[in-house]
Amino acid sequence: xxxxxxxxxxxxxxxxxxxxxxxxxxxxxxxxxxxxxxxxxxxxxxxxxxxxxxxxxxxxxxxxxxxxxxxxxxxxxxxxxxxxxxxxxxxxxxxxxxxxxxxxxxxxxxxxxxxxxxxxxxxxxxxxxxxxxxxxxxxxxxxxxxxxxxxxxxxxxxxxxxxxxxxxxxxxxxxxxxxxxxxxxxxxxxxxxxxxxxxxxxxxxxxxxxxxxxxxxxxxxxxxxxxxxxxxxxxxxxxxxxxxxxxxxxxxxxxxxxxxxxxxxxxxxxxxxxxxxxxxxxxxxxxxxxxxxxxxxxxxxxxxxxxxxxxxxx
Amino acid sequence: xxxxxxxxxxxxxxxxxxxxxxxxxxxxxxxxxxxxxxxxxxxxxxxxxxxxxxxxxxxxxxxxxxxxxxxxxxxxxxxxxxxxxxxxxxxxxxxxxxxxxxxxxxxxxxxxxxxxxxxxxxxxxxxxxxxxxxxxxxxxxxxxxxxxxxxxxxxxxxxxxxxxxxxxxxxxxxxxxxxxxxxxxxxxxxxxxxxxxxxxxxxxxxxxxxxxxxxxxxxxxxxxxxxxxxxxxxxxxxxxxxxxxxxxxxxxxxxxxxxxxxxxxxxxxxxxxxxxxxxxxxxxxxxxxxxxxxxxxxxxxxxxxxxxxxxxxxxxxxxxxxxxxxxxxxxxxxxxxxxxxxxxxxxxxxxxxxxxxxxxxxxxxxxxxxxxxxxxxxxxxxxxxxxxxxxxxxxxxxxxxxxxxxxxxxxxxxxxxxxxxxxxxxxxxxxxxxxxxxxxxxxxxxxxxxxxxxxxxxxxxxxxxxxxxxxxxxxxxxxxxxxxxxxxxxxxxxxxxxxxxxxxxxxxxxxxxxxxxxxxxxxxxxxxxxxxxxxxxxxxxxxxxxxxxxxxxxxxxxxxxxxxxxxxxxxxxxxxxxxxxxxxxxxx
Numbered sequence: 064x065x066x067x068x069x070x071x072x073x074x075x076x077x078x079x080x081x082x083x084x085x086x087x088x089x090x091x092x093x094x095x096x097x098x099x100x101x102x103x104x105x106x107x108x109x110x111x112x113x114x115x116x117x118x119x120x121x122x123x124x125x126x127x128x129x130x131x132x133x134x135x136x137x138x139x140x141x142x143x144x145x146x147x148x149x150x151x152x153x154x155x156x157x158x159x160x161x162x163x164x165x166x167x168x169x170x171x172x173x174x175x176x177x178x179x180x181x182x183x184x185x186x187x188x189x190x191x192x193x194x195x196x197x198x199x200x201x202x203x204x205x206x207x208x209x210x211x212x213x214x215x216x217x218x219x220x221x222x223x224x225x226x227x228x229x230x231x232x233x234x235x236x237x238x239x240x241x242x243x244x245x246x247x248x249x250x251x252x253x254x255x256x257x258x259x260x261x262x263x264x265x266x267x268x269x270x271x272x273x274x275x276x277x278x279x280x281x282x283x284x285x286x287x288x289x290x291x292x293x294x295x296x297x298x299x300x301x302x303x304x305x306x307x308x309x310x311x312x313x314x315x316x317x318x319x320x321x322x323x324x325x326x327x328x329x330x331x332x333x334x335x336x337x338x339x340x341x342x343x344x345x346x347x348x349x350x351x352x353x354x355x356x357x358x359x360x361x362x363x364x365x366x367x368x369x370x371x372x373x374x375x376x377x
Numbered sequence: 378x379x380x381x382x383x384x385x386x387x388x389x390x391x392x393x394x395x396x397x398x399x400x401x402x403x404x405x406x407x408x409x410x411x412x413x414x415x416x417x418x419x420x421x422x423x424x425x426x427x428x429x430x431x432x433x434x435x436x437x438x439x440x441x442x443x444x445x446x447x448x449x450x451x452x453x454x455x456x457x458x459x460x461x462x463x464x465x466x467x468x469x470x471x472x473x474x475x476x477x478x479x480x481x482x483x484x485x486x487x488x489x490x491x492x493x494x495x496x497x498x499x500x501x502x503x504x505x506x507x508x509x510x511x512x513x514x515x516x517x518x519x520x521x522x523x524x525x526x527x528x529x530x531x532x533x534x535x536x537x538x539x540x541x542x543x544x545x546x547x548x549x550x551x552x553x554x555x556x557x558x559x560x561x562x563x564x565x566x567x568x569x570x571x572x573x574x575x576x577x578x579x580x581x582x583x584x585x586x587x588x589x590x591x592x593x594x595x596x597x598x599x600x601x602x603x604x605x606x607x608x609x610x611x612x613x614x615x616x617x618x619x620x621x622x623x624x625x626x627x628x629x630x631x632x633x634x635x636x637x638x639x640x641x642x643x644x645x646x647x648x649x650x651x652x653x654x655x656x657x658x659x660x661x662x663x664x665x666x667x668x669x670x671x672x673x674x675x676x677x678x679x680x681x682x683x684x685x686x687x688x689x690x691x692x693x694x695x696x697x698x699x700x701x702x703x704x705x706x707x708x709x710x711x712x713x714x715x716x717x718x719x720x721x722x723x724x725x726x727x728x729x730x731x732x733x734x735x736x737x738x739x740x741x742x743x744x745x746x747x748x749x750x751x752x753x754x755x756x757x758x759x760x761x762x763x764x765x766x767x768x769x770x771x772x773x774x775x776x777x778x779x780x781x782x783x784x785x786x787x788x789x790x791x792x793x794x795x796x797x798x799x800x801x802x803x804x805x806x807x808x809x810x811x812x813x814x815x816x817x818x819x820x821x822x823x824x825x826x827x828x829x830x831x832x833x834x835x836x837x838x839x840x841x842x843x844x845x846x847x848x849x850x851x852x853x854x855x856x857x858x859x860x861x862x863x864x865x866x867x868x869x870x871x872x873x874x875x876x877x878x879x880x881x882x883x884x885x886x887x888x889x890x891x892x893x894x895x896x897x898x899x900x901x902x903x904x905x906x907x908x909x910x911x912x913x914x915x916x917x918x919x920x921x922x923x924x925x926x927x928x929x930x931x932x933x934x935x936x937x938x939x940x941x942x943x944x945x946x947x948x949x950x951x952x953x954x955x956x957x958x959x960x961x962x963x964x965x
Contacts, residue, residue: 147489147630
């Protein structure tokens, strides 16, 4: 097991290294040099050159990359051009924010969609089943900016029940913060519900049709117990894989929701960095998101093997 | 004198100041600060064109000032209070004590709050809350004394002297001295304000602290408009302590650690890209008794977020919003929409160095196809002022209203001109532009207008980074559109974009590649002209020349729109993007 984990970590590091090279090359290919981007098109060329020298952006790519990657390995991801703060500090707080939002969305969507999937499977073919699967699918295809705007207009502006921004005033209690995160979490729930519910449903259906289920029922075990002990455990396996794959999205991909609700999470930070051509922040942010993906995948695989001892890792 | 009468008197003086030119205002300042006697004021004022009744009102207000002065600082502020504008925490005309908190929304600054590098509205508006300028250039372009009580030049106009207000202090209690001004000017020289140094002929080494309250600038060329260099117009030039500059390095985030300044707000917290919170400066050197206790700024990347915040009641005032962003609020009873005319304009330039735009008749023809009032109505919702193909906005004091008639749509003449130039069958050319508010729509409408005389303009739209890097100064047989933000004097518009390219070399912004020695000579005369009448006369010649040659079309000037809750009043804004809520209050 530990050999497996070590090997996975090793592979993750290689992936991250490749990503770092790609992202670095990508940021270097943006038009205009860094100094010009910061000072704007109307500044003197001398001032631009001086700034480039100060920031070290007039050195050869390889030198800049080496500098960056060696500091990154020591935990220093550089200095953000647009926020005048160390990148690590910005990403740290943004990651925390994204995790809070992701956690709330998770806490809502996972039980809801598991329940939905199981109910749909148990009542396979009925109206309830149709409602859950078709409804879930329809919710998934609604773009986040549409559902987000509708939610803001209806619940924040119209009814005034919930705040239309996700950023609570500083010093708010945990519950106040959560209250602010409810509206932004809903578009995420809508997107993920259909997918997870359908996978769960498929897993449960398959488990219900399996021999061991029929055997257990024929042996006289109560249906609910059978479902709880045998069906669910097997049905949840694909679901876990799906959920884990969504964690990466929940951490770095929530750009639309975060920008719409003015929430300083990793997605919005990356968006701002891209808009302002803030290379250090952009590169650092992408690395962090990639790393988060790797961790999520590893945890998912470990959970998978724990649930199903028959699966040999590696 | 009772309060109501006093208020009426101040409002009268304010009215007078608004309708006076900068030079007239200068003379009013001098008598209010006691620098000249009443008799001297009557003599000089009448020379400058102030009528006797007007001067009488000003003198009566001065007498009232003298009668009510109790502390040293009040004389300055009472005088400054005669203008309703900003910078020294003017006493508001509503009598209630300031409300608890004013919540505003600003576009997120593109770079950190760094005095050297700030180059956008979000940044300068944030910066201007804690830091102050020698002079504040208000919505009517009146130079209002703030850290500088008064200023004057020598006869040639190339040596300018500023006298600082002796009562001004920074947040840490240290006084604002000439050393701080010198350090500030030298500190910002290599950054975003660089082009301004060139335009006004400022050599950072030639700025001297004559004594703790006096700063002297020796310019490389005479400049009649120099005070604007040390005004809020040159938004990097807010005065910060010399001790700050000694330790400062650009791009280090140092300013965000302290937010030091001399202004009426003290920064309590700052979360980049998210929010900034300020508290009232209780030890402010001026009179800010009516100022609200707190102000919160929420930064937004997208105007829609600011609008929903406003509709929910989380934002009290949005100091600047574009026409398209404000559509939801324009006719709403829950929003009070105000606007001021500004000098911000779009320039539709031609590459005058090559075919087909080499012949000015072609340029005139295209300019004649535009229906400018329609453009303003359609693109700006009426929030704009018609332009006449030169960048001298009608509210600049030296604008010459009699110089040249407003160009209007005239397809017949356009067609004739095109034929005379040899393009009876029309031609095809690129029209490149950047993504910036309504500019792409403007490009499409210009292409549509030009099509009426057989000219096909192929519109290309690029993001601003690509545009400025690859298209702006590299126009070839093509047209392009750029934006020029608001300024308090037209010198910047008239200089780098229009002077012959070889004069400024790399510093040239001459996208039209236009080279005209007559214009260059007029520019030199204009910038060194000391008095308004000469400036106006030269401006008239420039207006005529530019309107005739059309190196670029100026279709309109864009208004600056603000939105406030109907219960909130007292927002002051400038075309530059500064805003001031120190005089704000809530009613009802």
